Amino acid sequence: MSEPITRRKILVDYRIRAAKCKNCGRVYFPPKSFCDIEGRGSRMQEVDHFYKNGTLLSCNVIRGPTKKFDYLKSFLSGIIHFPGDNLKVPGRITDYIPPAEEVDVTEFIGREVVPRFRKTFTDGASGLIYYSSMNFSFVDDYYPFQEYRPVKPSVSENSSKPGIVGYGVYLPKYRIKNEGHGVLGVVERTLPFADEDTTTFAVEAGKRALIHSAIESRHVKKCFVGSESAPYAVNPSMSTVSQVLELGEPYEGGFFSGGIDSQFACKAATDLFIDAAALVAYSTFGGEYVMVIGADNSQAAAGDPLDYTVGAGGAAFIFGRRDVIATLDCYVPYTSDTPDFYRRAGEEYPKHGGRFTGVPAYFKHVGTAMRAAMKACNLTPKDIQYVASHSPNGKFPYQAAIEAGFNREQIEPGLVVRYIGNLYSASCPTALAAVLDIAKPGDKILMTSYGSGAGSDAYIFTVTEEIEQKRERSITVREQIENPHRQYVDYSTYRRWKESG
Numbered sequence: 095m096s097e098p099i100t101r102r103k104i105l106v107d108y109r110i111r112a113a114k115c116k117n118c119g120r121v122y123f124p125p126k127s128f129c130d131i132e133g134r135g136s137r138m139q140e141v142d143h144f145y146k147n148g149t150l151l152s153c154n155v156i157r158g159p160t161k162k163f164d165y166l167k168s169f170l171s172g173i174i175h176f177p178g179d180n181l182k183v184p185g186r187i188t189d190y191i192p193p194a195e196e197v198d199v200t201e202f203i204g205r206e207v208v209p210r211f212r213k214t215f216t217d218g219a220s221g222l223i224y225y226s227s228m229n230f231s232f233v234d235d236y237y238p239f240q241e242y243r244p245v246k247p248s249v250s251e252n253s254s255k256p257g258i259v260g261y262g263v264y265l266p267k268y269r270i271k272n273e274g275h276g277v278l279g280v281v282e283r284t285l286p287f288a289d290e291d292t293t294t295f296a297v298e299a300g301k302r303a304l305i306h307s308a309i310e311s312r313h314v315k316k317c318f319v320g321s322e323s324a325p326y327a328v329n330p331s332m333s334t335v336s337q338v339l340e341l342g343e344p345y346e347g348g349f350f351s352g353g354i355d356s357q358f359a360c361k362a363a364t365d366l367f368i369d370a371a372a373l374v375a376y377s378t379f380g381g382e383y384v385m386v387i388g389a390d391n392s393q394a395a396a397g398d399p400l401d402y403t404v405g406a407g408g409a410a411f412i413f414g415r416r417d418v419i420a421t422l423d424c425y426v427p428y429t430s431d432t433p434d435f436y437r438r439a440g441e442e443y444p445k446h447g448g449r450f451t452g453v454p455a456y457f458k459h460v461g462t463a464m465r466a467a468m469k470a471c472n473l474t475p476k477d478i479q480y481v482a483s484h485s486p487n488g489k490f491p492y493q494a495a496i497e498a499g500f501n502r503e504q505i506e507p508g509l510v511v512r513y514i515g516n517l518y519s520a521s522c523p524t525a526l527a528a529v530l531d532i533a534k535p536g537d538k539i540l541m542t543s544y545g546s547g548a549g550s551d552a553y554i555f556t557v558t559e560e561i562e563q564k565r566e567r568s569i570t571v572r573e574q575i576e577n578p579h580r581q582y583v584d585y586s587t588y589r590r591w592k593e594s595g
Contacts, residue, residue, distance in 0.1 A: 279488020
């Protein structure tokens with residue numbers, strides 16, 4: 095498709111937009127500027143279905159897709175009905191692999207579905223990537239339906255410090271197991287379905303963060319996306335995320351908001367936590383919010399030791415001054431030029447420095463930042479309830495925390511890498527989210543990131559009473575790890591999906 099046609103489809107497909115006649119109630123998809131019944135005098139209202147659920151009205155299995163959709167092999171396609179507006183749209187069921195034998199599609203009719211932001215197809219190796227929310231997953235499967243009900247924020251700030259007001263984690267449905275007792279403590283890991291990539295992870299995580307925080311998206315005036323597996327070398331994921339989630343005040347198809355994509359290996363997102371906190375504390379920013387997302391389809395060459403520890407997913411955090419669930423109390427960065435892990439421009443997979451990756455790289459930076467943060471706040475390990483660290487595997491973060499004086503009870507809740515793999519830019523944020531899922535008011539959390547190249551950021555957060563008010567709106571990391579509908583694939587499928595994502 096041409097760029098102008100792509101732009102027009104974006105404005106419709108990203109949010110599943112329709113037009114509703116205020117006079118007769120008739121709904122049009124794609125949207126029209128006037129009603130066929132009421133004519134030019136009709137009053138049309140824009141409606142979207144990004145946060146709504148529907149039902150599968152009819153469907154069939156596509157066994158021989160066109161070349162654009164050949165990467166899916168076969169898939170379930172159908173008509174989705176949104177009863178609230180009596181709207182019917184075409185759609186594809188994602189995260190479902192039709193079996194080789196004949197499928198009785200009547201078993202799917204009437205099941206509830208929820209929109210998912212996914213890739214539809216790519217225009218060759220050098221062309222555009224097309225995304226849409228007209229991809230649906232079954233509500234009674236891995237992904238539950240969540241209502242988005244913004245509430246009016248508190249009039250006054252509940253804390254003298256800025257901090258986290260909401261968060262969301264997105265882990266794909268599909269997994270692959272490591273043999274035996276795992277590799278470096280990693281038993282299994284997440285992987286993208288064929289239509290997923292870093293941008294789709296970022297959107298889904300951001301969507302969950304908005305639902306959890308219950309703030310209106312128009313109040314989010316800045317969005318940072320940290321990743322080392324962005325779909326484009328030039329063209330930010332951030333602008334797609336902002337368009338889909340409608341961050342900032344709308345104006346002529348765009349939004350009064352800003353942001354960037356960032357890259358610093360696995361600390362590309364956490365490095366920006368302090369920037370987000372500083373922005374929301376700045377008077378000129380007007381008391382608005384900043385979203386920070388870490389998302390990666392972590393890459394490794396087939397057969398490389400890294401290939402048995404990498405995962406896929408995204409985590410989003412919203413920072414503000416009102417209704418804060420965890421204040422940001424301390425920040426200590428530590429950086430050196432230590433080339434332990436890198437990927438040259440144009441290279442498909444990263445290289446790493448073997449044993450050099452451990453002591454002079456990860457352990458030096460994480461340990462130094464941890465101790466410096468505690469010293470800056472005049473705290474000891476006994477004063478901190480939980481530790482959340484970047485997790486390249488299941489052994490490094492545990493050893494680093496033990497050496498810093500922490501015990502198993504403080505470390506274990508954040509060691510989710512064992513079941514999801516190393517999410518690169520989303521690794522440390524997801525560990526933090528897993529801890530926040532169970533933390534109590536008054537608890538202190540020490541989060542320490544690590545990015546190859548090299549650097550660490552240590553943060554100390556204090557959980558507030560507000561966290562209890564928002565728990566019912568979250569899908570916890572543990573719920574996703576233990577979801578009974580997760581599915582496992584073989585290694586060849588894993589490689590195919592990894593490389594397509």
